[in-house]
Amino acid sequence: MQFxxxxxxxxxxxxxxxxxxxxxVTFFSLGxxxxxxxRQKRKILTEIAKKIQREERLKANRSN
Amino acid sequence: MWKWLHSYAxxxxxxxxxxxxxxxxxxxxxxxxGVGSIWGxxxxxxxxxxxxxxxxxxxxxPAASMSMSAYMAMAxxxxxxxxxxxxxxxxxxxxxxxxxxxxxxxxxxxGATWGKPMWGTWWVWDARLTSELVLLFLxxxxxxxxxxxxxxxxxxxAAGILAIVGVINIPIIKYSVEWxxxxxxxxxxxxxxxxxxxxxxxxxLLINILGFGLMIGAITLVRFRAEILxxxxxxxxxxxxxxxEGVK
Numbered sequence: 289m290q291f292x293x294x295x296x297x298x299x300x301x302x303x304x305x306x307x308x309x310x311x312x313v314t315f316f317s318l319g320x321x322x323x324x325x326x327r328q329k330r331k332i333l334t335e336i337a338k339k340i341q342r343e344e345r346l347k348a349n350r351s352n
Numbered sequence: 353m354w355k356w357l358h359s360y361a362x363x364x365x366x367x368x369x370x371x372x373x374x375x376x377x378x379x380x381x382x383x384x385x386g387v388g389s390i391w392g393x394x395x396x397x398x399x400x401x402x403x404x405x406x407x408x409x410x411x412x413x414p415a416a417s418m419s420m421s422a423y424m425a426m427a428x429x430x431x432x433x434x435x436x437x438x439x440x441x442x443x444x445x446x447x448x449x450x451x452x453x454x455x456x457x458x459x460x461x462x463g464a465t466w467g468k469p470m471w472g473t474w475w476v477w478d479a480r481l482t483s484e485l486v487l488l489f490l491x492x493x494x495x496x497x498x499x500x501x502x503x504x505x506x507x508x509x510a511a512g513i514l515a516i517v518g519v520i521n522i523p524i525i526k527y528s529v530e531w532x533x534x535x536x537x538x539x540x541x542x543x544x545x546x547x548x549x550x551x552x553x554x555x556x557l558l559i560n561i562l563g564f565g566l567m568i569g570a571i572t573l574v575r576f577r578a579e580i581l582x583x584x585x586x587x588x589x590x591x592x593x594x595x596x597e598g599v600k
Contacts, residue, residue: 290395290396290398297393300405302403302404303469306408306466306468307405310461310465313461313462313465314415314461317454321450325574329574330597332578332582333593333594336581337597339585340594340595
């Protein structure tokens with residue numbers, strides 16, 4: 289362990305702003321990318337399912 | 353001999369294989385990046401010149417080197433898609449592009465936040481920084497070209513050509529610090545000779561480089577699977593999946 293205390297760790301030898309800005313931006317943008325990527329699948333499947341429902345509705349109405 | 357590989361060009365098999373690989377890539381990526389970052393932030397020794405500011409290296413170098421590797425992976429996939437007309441390869445290229453763009457953005461931002469305390473400036477228009485910025489624009493170009501055609505076969509062709517032509521930028525980034533005078537330091541990690549870095553600093557760095565590679569692999573698998581579903585909406589297996597999971 290290179291730091292004496294938690295405050296010492298957060299201070300990063302006086303470079304706190306730069307180090308935590310770098311790590312913050314990195315993990316924030318990676319987190320956003322992961323969430324956006326994970327949501328794609330559900331969105332696409334919902335779209336396809338809606339399309340199937342629409343097709344079936346059209347098919348049902350045709351026989352009337 | 354390698355003929356078995358070809359069957360994975362089939363969308364359904366590719367989708368399932370990606371699903372099998374995903375938990376391994378995700379778990380390993382989280383493990384490696386967790387260990388590498390905590391080691392780098394807490395346990396790696398302080399640099400005698402740069403103090404604690406150098407700890408940015410543990411994300412800057414992995415992001416920068418992987419931004420180039422991801423580009424090569426994307427261009428290779430695009431090339432396979434163009435030459436052998438394998439659609440799965442086109443979808444893989446389309447899946448990598450946004451990830452590469454984010455990783456390149458991270459490399460640029462972490463470079464700026466390291467440059468400010470050490471060089472006294474956030475940005476200089478020198479060869480290394482400018483060519484890395486061009487890499488970001490290449491990724492954005494590939495993403496927007498792929499998005500701008502309704503016909504995705506055509507879109508993949510256009511985006512693929514841009515991706516392949518853009519490969520010229522990769523050696524320029526790599527050797528920019530040797531070919532031109534630059535504020536940026538030359539490579540710290542050398543494969544053929546001894547690296548100019550202490551082992552206690554090098555280990556967490558290598559772990560994080562590997563972790564970033566695995567993470568790009570994991571997110572590529574997620575996006576690749578979504579891309580397969582989006583492009584195969586008329587196939588029975590996708591329709592089955594959609595009726596089972598789609599509307600709730």
